[in-house]
Amino acid sequence: MQFLDWAIVAAYLAYVIWDGIRMTKGSDNVEGFFLANRNLPWWAVGLSVMATQMSAITLVGTTGQAYSDGMRFLQFYYALPFAMIILCITVVPFFYRAKVFTAYEYLEKRFDVKTRTLTSLFFLLSRGLGVGVIIAAPAVILSIVLGWSEIATIFAIGLTTTIYTMFGGVQAVTWTDVKQMVLIFVGLGVVLFIILTSFPADVSLTDGLYLAGASGKLTTIDTSFDLKEKYTIWSGLFAALFLFLSYFGCDQSQVQRFLTAKSVAQGRTSLLMSAFLKIPMQFLILLIGVLVFVFYQFNAPPMIFNDVEAKKAAATRSVDYGALEGNYKQIHEQRKTAAVEFVRAQKETDKAALDAARDGYLKANKEFLAVRKEATEFVKTTNKNSSFNDVNYVFPMFVIQNMPMGIIGLIIAAIFAAAMSSISSELNALATASTIDFYRRHFNKEGTDKQFVMFGRIATFIWGIFACIVAIYATNLGSLIEVVNKFGSFFYGSLLGVFVLAIGVKRARARGAFFGLLFGIASVWIASNYTDIEFLWFNVVGCVVTVAAGYLISLTVPEDSK
Amino acid sequence: MNKEESEVKIDKELPDSWWYRVYAAVAVTTVIVIALLWAFSQYFSS
Numbered sequence: 001m002q003f004l005d006w007a008i009v010a011a012y013l014a015y016v017i018w019d020g021i022r023m024t025k026g027s028d029n030v031e032g033f034f035l036a037n038r039n040l041p042w043w044a045v046g047l048s049v050m051a052t053q054m055s056a057i058t059l060v061g062t063t064g065q066a067y068s069d070g071m072r073f074l075q076f077y078y079a080l081p082f083a084m085i086i087l088c089i090t091v092v093p094f095f096y097r098a099k100v101f102t103a104y105e106y107l108e109k110r111f112d113v114k115t116r117t118l119t120s121l122f123f124l125l126s127r128g129l130g131v132g133v134i135i136a137a138p139a140v141i142l143s144i145v146l147g148w149s150e151i152a153t154i155f156a157i158g159l160t161t162t163i164y165t166m167f168g169g170v171q172a173v174t175w176t177d178v179k180q181m182v183l184i185f186v187g188l189g190v191v192l193f194i195i196l197t198s199f200p201a202d203v204s205l206t207d208g209l210y211l212a213g214a215s216g217k218l219t220t221i222d223t224s225f226d227l228k229e230k231y232t233i234w235s236g237l238f239a240a241l242f243l244f245l246s247y248f249g250c251d252q253s254q255v256q257r258f259l260t261a262k263s264v265a266q267g268r269t270s271l272l273m274s275a276f277l278k279i280p281m282q283f284l285i286l287l288i289g290v291l292v293f294v295f296y297q298f299n300a301p302p303m304i305f306n307d308v309e310a311k312k313a314a315a316t317r318s319v320d321y322g323a324l325e326g327n328y329k330q331i332h333e334q335r336k337t338a339a340v341e342f343v344r345a346q347k348e349t350d351k352a353a354l355d356a357a358r359d360g361y362l363k364a365n366k367e368f369l370a371v372r373k374e375a376t377e378f379v380k381t382t383n384k385n386s387s388f389n390d391v392n393y394v395f396p397m398f399v400i401q402n403m404p405m406g407i408i409g410l411i412i413a414a415i416f417a418a419a420m421s422s423i424s425s426e427l428n429a430l431a432t433a434s435t436i437d438f439y440r441r442h443f444n445k446e447g448t449d450k451q452f453v454m455f456g457r458i459a460t461f462i463w464g465i466f467a468c469i470v471a472i473y474a475t476n477l478g479s480l481i482e483v484v485n486k487f488g489s490f491f492y493g494s495l496l497g498v499f500v501l502a503i504g505v506k507r508a509r510a511r512g513a514f515f516g517l518l519f520g521i522a523s524v525w526i527a528s529n530y531t532d533i534e535f536l537w538f539n540v541v542g543c544v545v546t547v548a549a550g551y552l553i554s555l556t557v558p559e560d561s562k
Numbered sequence: 563m564n565k566e567e568s569e570v571k572i573d574k575e576l577p578d579s580w581w582y583r584v585y586a587a588v589a590v591t592t593v594i595v596i597a598l599l600w601a602f603s604q605y606f607s608s
C-alpha cells in the first residue's frame with residue numbers, strides 16, 4: 001500500500017461517515033428513522049437490496065471459491081429471480097398494506113404476540129451472529145494488508161459502520177448503499193480490465209477461458225442429484241429457493257428495504273431489479289476469480305495465500321518448507337509450459353495435437369494441485385491449525401501483489417464498501433426489531449417518537465459491539481460465505497414455514513405456528529447432526545416440517561379461535 | 563418517456579394482469595440466461 005492507496009481508502013471512509021451522519025436531519029421520528037417515511041424510489045431500494053446481500057464475503061470469498069472450485073457456485077443464484085416473483089405476489093403487498101415496521105409484527109396481527117416475539121428473537125440471534133461473520137471477512141484482508149491485528153481491524157470496520165447507521169438510520173443506510181454499489185461496480189470493472197491486460201501477449205481472453213474450461217472451472221450447471229453435493233442445479237433451483245424466499249421475505253434486513261419504498265409497485269420493482277441483475281453480477285464476480293486462476297497459469301502464485309500462516313510454518317520448519325517451495329516452483333514451471341503448449345495447440349487445426357496438449361496440461365495441473373494440497377497440509381500440521389484454509393486470501397493477495405498503485409486503494413475501498421453496505425442494513429434491522437418488537441411492544445407501549453429513536457440508536461450501537469465480538473471468533477471458520485449461509489440455514493427454513501402458515505394456510509392458528517416453528521428448528525438440528533445432507537437443504541427440511549407440524553397442531557385448535 | 567412520466571406510471575396500482583406479464587418476462591429471461599450460461603460452459607469445456 002502506497003500513500004495514494006491510503007489516501008483513497010481514507011477519503012472513502014471519511015466521505016461515507018459524513019454522508020451517513022448528515023441524514024440525521026430526516027431521521028428524528030420513528031417512521032423516518034426506521035422506514036425513511038416510506039418515501040424512497042425503487043431504484044435506490046433495489047440497489048440497497050443488492051448491496052445488503054452483497055457483502056465483502058461475496059467479493060473475497062466468491063472470487064477465492066471460483067479460483068479453487070470454478071463457477072459451480074453460480075447455480076446457487078438460479079432460483080433468486082423465481083423467489084423474487086413469488087415474494088412480489090405474496091409478502092410485498094401483505095407487509096406494505098399492513099403498515100408494519102418489521103416482518104414479525106405482521107405475525108402478531110395474524111397469530112399472537114408469542115409467535116411474533118419468538119420469530120423476532122430467532123432473527124436477532126441468527127442475524128446478530130451473521131453480521132459478525134460479515135465483519136470478519138474484510139478484517140481478514142485488512143489485517144494482512146495493514147499489518148494490524150485482526151481485533152483492531154474488526155473494531156475499525158464495525159465501529160465506523162455503526163456510527164453512521166446509528167445517526168442516520170435507514171435513510172443513511174440506503175443512500176450510502178447506493179454509492180457503495182457504484183464504487184463496487186467501478187472496482188470490479190477496473191480489476192477485470194487489469195487482469196485481461198495482464199495476460200501474456202499471445203494469450204487472449206478466449207485462450208484463457210479454454211484453459212479454465214479444460215480445468216473444470218467453467219461448470220455452470222451440474223445435473224447430478226446428490227443431497228451431499230453442495231452446488232448442483234437441484235440445490236440451486238429448489239433448496240436455494242427456500243433460502244431466498246426466507247431471506248428476502250422473512251429476514252428483517254431485507255424486508256425493511258422494500259418497506260421503505262413509496263408504494264407496493266415500487267417495492268415490487270425494486271425486487272425485480274435485483275432479480276434481473278443478480279445472476280449476471282455474480283457471474284462477473286466469479287469470472288474474475290476464474291481469470292485470476294488463468295493469470296496464475298503464467299505467473300507463479302504464492303504457495304500459500306495466507307502470508308502470516310506461511311511465514312509461521314516457514315519459521316518453524318524452514319528446511320522442509322524451502323524444499324516444498326522449490327518443488328512447487330518447479331511444478332508451476334512445468335504447468336506453465338503445458339499451458340502455453342495447450343494455448344498454441346488451440347490455434348492450430350491438428351485435433352490429435354490438441355488432445356495431446358490438453359492431456360499434458362491436465363496432467364501438469366493435477367500435479368500442481370497435489371503439491372499445493374501437500375503445502376496446505378504442511379501448514380495445517382506445522383502450525384497445528386486443523387481448520388486452516390486460505391481460499392479467502394486468494395483475491396486480496398492477488399490485488400496486493402499485482403495491481404498498480406491507486407488501484408489497490410480503490411479495491412480495498414470497494415471491499416470496505418461491500419462490507420459496510422451489508423453491515424449497516426443489518427445493524428439497522430437488528431435495531432428495528434429490538435425497538436419495535438421488544439422495547440415498544442413489551443416495555444414502553446406509550447413511548448414517544450423521541451424515546452423510540454433514541455432506543456434505536458442505542459440498540460444499533462450495542463449490536464455493533466456484539467457483532468465485532470462475534471467477528472473476533474469468526475475469522476478462522478473456513479470459507480466465510482458458507483459460514484454465513486450455514487448460520488442462516490439453521491433458522492431460515494423454519495421462519496419461512498411460519499410465514500407460509502400465516503399467508504397461505506387459512507386454517508393455521510397461533511398455537512400451530514408457534515410449535516410448528518419449534519418443530520422445524522428441531523428437525524434442522526437433527527438433520528445437521530444425524531445426516532450428511534448439505535446445509536442448503538436444511539431450508540427445505542425446516543420449512544416443510546414447520547408447515548406440516550403447524551397445520552396438524554392447528555387442527556387441534558377450535559376453528560373459530562385465533 | 564421522461565423521468566417524471568416514468569415515476570407516475572410506476573406509482574399507480576397497476577392491474578394484476580400487467581404484473582403477471584412482467585413476472586412471465588422475468589421467468590423467461592432467467593431461463594434464457596441459465597441456458598446461455600450452460601452453452602458458455604459447454605463451449606469452453608469441450
